Amino acid sequence: MAARMTARRPRIPSGFQIMGHKVHVKRIPKTKWKAGKECSGFFDPSNMTIAICSGFGATTQEQTFWHEVTHAIFYCLASEEYDDEKHVDQVGGLLHQIFTTME
16 A cells, blocks of 8 residues: 655744734635636735745745745835836745744
């Protein structure tokens, strides 16, 4: 009999503090996701919330989380790079790599 594989749960917090703001993190099931099929997450600065679609694998959800954290960082810094998706994705990817390879 083959070993049964269990999907690992993504390592995503329910919230964090940044520059005096509390950022709430919500994981939303794919059946309730309204942000579009190509979108796996978003940061909403109006209520300091990150939403992640939970219909993706753990690694994709984690990468999405760190991408959205980068948006939150740039928002709090009033950085012009807030809307630069390429730069946000690069920095978010580096943060994800650091987080997942810590010893």
